[in-house]
Amino acid sequence: MSVAVSGGHSAPDGLPRHSARRAAISEATVARLPVYLRVLNTFADSGIATVSSEQLANAAGVGPAKLRKDLSHLGSYGTRGVGYDVEYLVYQISRVLGLTQHYSVVIVGVGNLGHALAGYAGFGTRGFRVVALVDADPARVGETIAGLEVRHSDELEMIVKEHEVSIGVIATPGSAAQDVCDRLVSCGVTSVLNFAPVVLNVPDEVDVRKVDLSIELQILAFHEQRKSLATRGAS
Amino acid sequence: MSVAVSGGHSAPDGLPRHSARRAAISEATVARLPVYLRVLNTFADSGIATVSSEQLANAAGVGPAKLRKDLSHLGSYGTRGVGYDVEYLVYQISRVLGLTQHYSVVIVGVGNLGHALAGYAGFGTRGFRVVALVDADPARVGETIAGLEVRHSDELEMIVKEHEVSIGVIATPGSAAQDVCDRLVSCGVTSVLNFAPVVLNVPDEVDVRKVDLSIELQILAFHEQRKSLATRGAS
DNA sequence: ACCGCTTTGTGCACGAGTTCACAAAGGGGT
DNA sequence: ACCCCTTTGTGAACTCGTGCACAAAGCGGT
Numbered sequence: 001m002s003v004a005v006s007g008g009h010s011a012p013d014g015l016p017r018h019s020a021r022r023a024a025i026s027e028a029t030v031a032r033l034p035v036y037l038r039v040l041n042t043f044a045d046s047g048i049a050t051v052s053s054e055q056l057a058n059a060a061g062v063g064p065a066k067l068r069k070d071l072s073h074l075g076s077y078g079t080r081g082v083g084y085d086v087e088y089l090v091y092q093i094s095r096v097l098g099l100t101q102h103y104s105v106v107i108v109g110v111g112n113l114g115h116a117l118a119g120y121a122g123f124g125t126r127g128f129r130v131v132a133l134v135d136a137d138p139a140r141v142g143e144t145i146a147g148l149e150v151r152h153s154d155e156l157e158m159i160v161k162e163h164e165v166s167i168g169v170i171a172t173p174g175s176a177a178q179d180v181c182d183r184l185v186s187c188g189v190t191s192v193l194n195f196a197p198v199v200l201n202v203p204d205e206v207d208v209r210k211v212d213l214s215i216e217l218q219i220l221a222f223h224e225q226r227k228s229l230a231t232r233g234a235s
Numbered sequence: 236m237s238v239a240v241s242g243g244h245s246a247p248d249g250l251p252r253h254s255a256r257r258a259a260i261s262e263a264t265v266a267r268l269p270v271y272l273r274v275l276n277t278f279a280d281s282g283i284a285t286v287s288s289e290q291l292a293n294a295a296g297v298g299p300a301k302l303r304k305d306l307s308h309l310g311s312y313g314t315r316g317v318g319y320d321v322e323y324l325v326y327q328i329s330r331v332l333g334l335t336q337h338y339s340v341v342i343v344g345v346g347n348l349g350h351a352l353a354g355y356a357g358f359g360t361r362g363f364r365v366v367a368l369v370d371a372d373p374a375r376v377g378e379t380i381a382g383l384e385v386r387h388s389d390e391l392e393m394i395v396k397e398h399e400v401s402i403g404v405i406a407t408p409g410s411a412a413q414d415v416c417d418r419l420v421s422c423g424v425t426s427v428l429n430f431a432p433v434v435l436n437v438p439d440e441v442d443v444r445k446v447d448l449s450i451e452l453q454i455l456a457f458h459e460q461r462k463s464l465a466t467r468g469a470s
Numbered sequence: 471a472c473c474g475c476t477t478t479g480t481g482c483a484c485g486a487g488t489t490c491a492c493a494a495a496g497g498g499g500t
Numbered sequence: 501a502c503c504c505c506t507t508t509g510t511g512a513a514c515t516c517g518t519g520c521a522c523a524a525a526g527c528g529g530t
Contacts (some may be wrong), residue, residue, distance in 0.1 A: 028487060034453040038432060052507065061434045065489055072509055080495045080508040097453050098460025105452075112354045116347035122432065122449035127456060166459055167452070190462060191455040193448075197273060197357065199296040207458045209451050213428075214357035216444050217340075217402070218269040218332050220426040221362060223442045224401055225333025227425060263517060287477065299477095300519055307479055315478045315525045 025096070029070045035060050036067070037093045044086050052083040099127040104165045106189075108180050109172035110135040110143075110150050113195055117171055118146045131163040136176065153180070160187045167191045174198045181208075260331070264305045270295050271302070272328045279321050287318035334362040339400045341424075343415050344407035345370040345378075345385050348430055352406055353381045366398040371411065388415070395422045402426045409433045416443075 039059045043051055053071075057064040071077065071084070074096045078084045094100060105123065107114055110133050117123075123130050133145060136153045143150045151159065159165065168184040170177050170192060177196035184192060185206055194200055194210045202208055274294045278286055288306075292299040306312065306319070309331045313319045329335060340358065342349055345368050352358075358365050368380060371388045378385045386394065394400065403419040405412050405427060412431035419427060420441055429435055429445040437443055 026487075030454055030457050031450070033457075034447075034450040035434065037453070038449075039434070054507085059434065061436075063489075065491090066487090068507095068509065069488085076509070078508050079497085081497055081506045083507070096457070098456040099453065101456075101460060101463075103452075103456055103459060112351035116351040117448070119347045120448060122452070125449060128452055167455055191459050193451055193455060199270065199274070199294065201296075205462070207455060209455060211446055211448070211451060212269075213352070213355060213446070214273075214360060215266070215269040216428055216446060217338075217357070217363055218272070218334065219265055220402055220428060220442060220444060221333040221336075221338055222265050222268075222331070224338065224426050225336060227440070228336075261517075289477085298519070300521095301517090303477095303479065304518085311479070313478050314527085316476045316527055318477070 023073070025073045029073055030097075032060070032062065032066075032070055033093050033097055035062075036070070037090065037097070040086055040090045040093070044090060049086055050083045051086055053078070056084070094126065101127060103128050103167050104131045104163045105129065105167045105169060106132045106134060106156070106159060106163070106165045106184075107169045107171060108134045108153065108156070108184075109170065109176070109196075110140055110145065111171065111173075114171035115145060117169060117195075118148065128167070131165060132159045134159065136172075156180075156183055157187045160184065160189060165189055167193065169193045169195070170200075171195045258308070260308045264308055265332075267295070267297065267301075267305055268328050268332055270297075271305070272325065272332070275321055275325045275328070279325060284321055285318045286321055288313070291319070329361065336362060338363050338402050339366045339398045340364065340402045340404060341367045341369060341391075341394060341398070341400045341419075342404045342406060343369045343388065343391070343419075344405065344411070344431075345375055345380065346406065346408075349406035350380060352404060352430075353383065363402070366400060367394045369394065371407075391415075391418055392422045395419065395424060400424055402428065404428045404430070405435075406430045 036056065039056060040051070043056075043059075053064045053068045057067040060067065068078075071089075074092060077089055077092050105128055107117055107130060110118070114133065114135070118130060118133055122128075130146075130148065133148050133150045134153045134156055135141065135150055138152065140150050141152045160168075166189065168181075168189045168191070170180055170184075172180055174196045177194065177198050178200060181192060181194070181200045181202065185202055190206050192200065192202065192206065192208045194208055195212075197212055197214060200208050200210070271291065274291060275286070278291075278294075288299045288303045292302040295302065303313075306324075309327060312324055312327050340363055342352055342365060345353070349368070349370070353365060353368055357363075365381075365383065368383050368385045369388045369391055370376065370385055373387065375385050376387045395403075401424065403416075403424045403426070405415055405419075407415055409431045412429065412433050413435060416427060416429070416435045416437065420437055425441050427435065427437070427441065427443045429443055430447075432447055432449060435443050435445070
């Protein structure tokens with residue numbers, strides 16, 4: 001749903017990682033950790049020092065058992081009879097997610113959506129920094145958005161190298177997306193967030209996550225129809 | 236990912252639907268159908284009349300077996316030795332997804348993101364029509380975006396009733412999201428697309444899908460870290 | 471009318487993810 | 501020091517989704 005959901009990652013890679021101190025965290029769990037993290041942060045802001053799995057699970061919209069199993073995959077950071085220390089858990093999840101490092105992000109395509117993304121506060125949070133905005137349209141080049149000057153997409157390779165960009169955000173029309181993606185990948189970007197309505201083709205080592213509005217709407221439409229058929233059928 | 240992916244839908248509802256002529260389509264399959272549909276449309280535009288499961292699967296980024304199984308869940312619409320008729324399959328998937336009906340959409344929150352959503356072409360396609368834009372800020376009320384006048388959120392209930400809105404899009408700040416959601420639900424909206432970074436609480440019969448940028452970024456960060464640890468560990 | 475080639479539809483086995491239920495573990499009061 | 505209450509961490513059963521492999525089914529050429 002998210003856009004749900006939906007990542008690149010092909011192989012369940014059973015390769016023996018360097019020395020895997022932990023049994024490798026499942027994809028489903030990784031997708032939920034950011035939710036827990038957000039909820040924990042709101043708890044911390046409210047001055048709450050400790051939470052039980054049940055409280056946390058309720059706030060995150062999952063079952064308590066699932067939550068405990070998820071957390072157990074990253075270590076034994078709870079106290080039996082008490083719960084989890086909020087601050088400590090925030091730190092541990094941040095560490096596992098890699099948010100203690102910093103990531104440079106480039107946004108390609110400054111249309112309506114790219115504009116909104118550039119101004120999105122979520123980037124500012126822990127670890128992510130938008131280092132450049134890029135567009136193919138010369139008319140937009142030079143414009144300043146959210147404190148960044150829009151640069152021409154010819155400079156894309158240079159920008160990626162210069163800032164050691166690791167995450168590329170594609171907010172172009174669908175027709176340009178694969179080309180932009182190829183260029184990002186060819187100069188070393190290994191993670192892509194794709195907003196264009198196309199299926200991107202990338203080598204195995206590159207992760208792609210897609211956010212697709214019209215897919216989400218169509219999934220909702222399916223359930224809407226299902227519901228209206230159900231009530232009509234019951235009459 | 237999707238935005239992951241991530242829907243409301245709680246119970247796997249084993250209730251005997253009205254007369255369920257088909258065995259009910261799995262959630263995972265439903266999430267892929269829109270992708271198939273899009274690919275099929277590009278094929279149709281290229282004048283291609285027939286596709287094999289392998290061609291379609293490649294273009295959609297899935298395995299051929301999975302694709303065939305997905306399609307088999309909605310009927311036997313292929314010809315052995317030949318493949319699938321593009322136009323017919325487009326029609327069948329559209330029908331199953333409920334895109335032959337029309338859905339009225341209201342967008343709540345006209346900030347950067349709401350602005351972009353209002354102008355998004357994806358809404359115009361088959362079945363979805365944005366009937367109103369709503370914001371709580373009086374300064375924005377009256378402004379015209381994409382041919383629609385922004386109205387004050389006090390009028391939300393009236394608008395929903397008047398236009399028989401079935402899908403609500405929440406593009407407000409997180410602090411307002413739950414309140415807006417409650418109001419939408421209380422006047423009959425049964426599908427919500429949530430862009431606010433909060434976990435919405437809704438009754439079981441309401442479907443929520445969330446699109447969360449910062450979650451997607453954090454998932455990418457996890458894999459980035461994993462990759463950099465792997466290469467560092469191999470040295 | 472038959473034969474061989476291609477491609478679908480699906481039974482089956484496997485693996486991933488979820489849920490249940492409970493033993494182990496810690497805290498606090500007496 | 502002991503006991504009771506709460507809550508974690510996890511083994512085990514189960515459900516769901518995926519991928520393989522192959523039989524059934526068309527089509528076209530002879």
